[in-house]
Amino acid sequence: MRNNLTQLPLYLFCCLSLWIFFIEMAMAQNTTIPVKVGVVLDMDTWLGKMGLSCISMALSDFYAYHGHYKTRLIPKIRDSKRDVVGAAAAALYLLQNEEVQAIIGPASSLQANFVIGLGDKAHVPIISFSATSPSLSSLRSQYFVRATLNDSAQVPAIRAIVQAFGWRQVVLIYLDNEYGNGVIPYLTDALQEIDTRISYRSVIHPLATDDQILEELYKLMTMPTRVFIVHMFAPIGPRLFVRANEIGMMEEGYVWILTDGLTDILGTLDPSVIDSMQGVLGVKPHVPRSKKLESFKIRWKREIQQEYPTNESFELNIFGLWAYDAACGLAMAVEKLGATNFRFQKSNFSRNSTDLDTVGVSLIGPNLLQSLLYTRFRGLSGDFQIVNRQLQSSAFEVVNVIGKGERGVGFWTPENGTVRKLDSTSKPNLGTIVWPGESPSIPKGWVLPTNGKKLRIGVPVTKGFGEFVKVTRDPSSNATKVSGFSIAVFDAVMAALPYAVPYEYIPFQTPDGNPAGDDNDLIYQVYLQVS
Ligand SMILES: *[C@@H]1O[C@H](CO)[C@@H](O)[C@H](O)[C@H]1NC(C)=O
Numbered sequence: 001m002r003n004n005l006t007q008l009p010l011y012l013f014c015c016l017s018l019w020i021f022f023i024e025m026a027m028a029q030n031t032t033i034p035v036k037v038g039v040v041l042d043m044d045t046w047l048g049k050m051g052l053s054c055i056s057m058a059l060s061d062f063y064a065y066h067g068h069y070k071t072r073l074i075p076k077i078r079d080s081k082r083d084v085v086g087a088a089a090a091a092l093y094l095l096q097n098e099e100v101q102a103i104i105g106p107a108s109s110l111q112a113n114f115v116i117g118l119g120d121k122a123h124v125p126i127i128s129f130s131a132t133s134p135s136l137s138s139l140r141s142q143y144f145v146r147a148t149l150n151d152s153a154q155v156p157a158i159r160a161i162v163q164a165f166g167w168r169q170v171v172l173i174y175l176d177n178e179y180g181n182g183v184i185p186y187l188t189d190a191l192q193e194i195d196t197r198i199s200y201r202s203v204i205h206p207l208a209t210d211d212q213i214l215e216e217l218y219k220l221m222t223m224p225t226r227v228f229i230v231h232m233f234a235p236i237g238p239r240l241f242v243r244a245n246e247i248g249m250m251e252e253g254y255v256w257i258l259t260d261g262l263t264d265i266l267g268t269l270d271p272s273v274i275d276s277m278q279g280v281l282g283v284k285p286h287v288p289r290s291k292k293l294e295s296f297k298i299r300w301k302r303e304i305q306q307e308y309p310t311n312e313s314f315e316l317n318i319f320g321l322w323a324y325d326a327a328c329g330l331a332m333a334v335e336k337l338g339a340t341n342f343r344f345q346k347s348n349f350s351r352n353s354t355d356l357d358t359v360g361v362s363l364i365g366p367n368l369l370q371s372l373l374y375t376r377f378r379g380l381s382g383d384f385q386i387v388n389r390q391l392q393s394s395a396f397e398v399v400n401v402i403g404k405g406e407r408g409v410g411f412w413t414p415e416n417g418t419v420r421k422l423d424s425t426s427k428p429n430l431g432t433i434v435w436p437g438e439s440p441s442i443p444k445g446w447v448l449p450t451n452g453k454k455l456r457i458g459v460p461v462t463k464g465f466g467e468f469v470k471v472t473r474d475p476s477s478n479a480t481k482v483s484g485f486s487i488a489v490f491d492a493v494m495a496a497l498p499y500a501v502p503y504e505y506i507p508f509q510t511p512d513g514n515p516a517g518d519d520n521d522l523i524y525q526v527y528l529q530v531s
Pocket residue numbers: 026027030
């Protein structure tokens with residue numbers, strides 16, 4: 001008993017230490033390493049608001065799922081205020097004052113031009129989910145990672161469509177800005193490879209008025225080419241189609257092909273705009289269906305409605321999905337580095353130094369960059385894989401605007417070209433397309449430049465030789481009907497021309513009402529006249 005009593009303090013001490021040990025273990029397990037990352041977006045734009053909400057949802061989803069991960073991304077948000085210098089200033093602030101290890105953003109390619117240099121200087125990866133201009137690739141920046149497709153990735157898909165229908169010439173309609181001009185050299189080269197000529201480039205100012213758009217459209221109307229490739233975004237793109245429809249450029253014979261700028265947002269356009277775009281073809285990156293995506297869309301809708309209850313028109317688009325995937329990819333890349341020291345080396349700066357000289361260098365930068373470049377996973381937008389510092393493109397979807405919306409008519413993949421269905425040995429062509437004017441026949445893409453006037457073909461009304469040319473009158477409608485062998489031959493010749501010539505037969509009475517000459521002469525009596 002005495003023995004036991006003396007041992008009690010020891011026993012208690014042991015218990016207590018064990019207990020403290022366990023608490024410390026639990027706390028150690030629960031401590032995470034905060035890693036600051038910058039977010040630079042234009043906060044008063046839809047892209048900025050959507051991007052930000054997707055990034056924050058991505059991080060909360062990611063750490064909810066991977067609760068045991070050691071690192072935690074802490075977003076530090078700065079507004080670039082729709083300004084190229086604003087974006088640079090925001091990035092500089094984040095590098096200097098927050099010492100962020102990576103920056104998600106900026107929104108536009110022009111802004112990226114400025115921010116990229118800062119990333120290289122500070123060894124901090126700049127990850128943009130929306131700077132799509134191919135020209136950024138030529139900067140050969142070490143630290144710029146594009147978590148989005150560049151605008152020229154879709155060019156082979158557009159070329160394949162033009163080639164499939166044998167159009168020999170096209171007109172390009174594009175915005176006079178970085179977005180518009182960036183892709184044109186790639187389109188020009190791609191079309192040249194299949195001997196398709198760009199007969200005209202219609203460059204539209206981003207702030208063009210409706211009158212200026214109309215003037216341009218009337219000019220296009222007088223030209224023979226009927227295939228238009230439109231590389232624009234909203235809201236000017238939809239306005240162009242409303243005007244084109246008004247003046248009869250969405251009729252039979254016309255072909256309109258959209259790049260992803262407008263195809264991506266077809267689902268969000270007003271029904272009246274969709275009415276004006278009937279028969280249009282479009283190309284956009286293919287987003288595979290998944291349960292994860294469906295559930296995300298529902299949750300996102302709920303969140304965004306809570307945040308902006310007064311605005312009904314907020315819609316999720318592919319840039320939101322890329323923002324989500326970029327944030328998850330970065331979180332993964334950081335976690336892979338493990339419990340490293342996320343520090344900056346401060347540069348020596350004198351009182352004379354400009355702000356730029358005071359930017360330090362991220363010590364972990366090169367490792368983080370490598371980790372990010374090798375991060376692969378199945379994201380919301382499809383497979384996330386960075387090749388040549390850009391998101392790898394998989395497939396493009398080809399859609400046709402019909403009725404209230406769009407209908408998929410096929411895909412384009414780098415391996416198999418245009419196909420009806422993905423991952424199958426389906427036919428190498430597209431599904432049934434309803435062309436403008438609800439026409440089922442493939443437009444020839446070219447007409448005689450008659451500006452709506454038809455070729456008028458005089459047909460002599462004769463008494464005999466009905467088997468060659470016969471003019472009959474429908475008593476109910478008074479319309480004349482022209483038939484016979486010569487007419488059939490003429491129709492066949494016109495149909496075989498590589499371009500469309502609108503024409504009509506105009507019956508006329510020969511002076512004496514008699515058949516003139518013999519059979520051979522008859523052929524000369526089909527008079528051609530363009531009025
Ligand atoms: C970790 O800490 C959080 C609060 O900081 C707490 O809610 C959670 O229960 C802790 N988890 C463990 C395993 O201790």
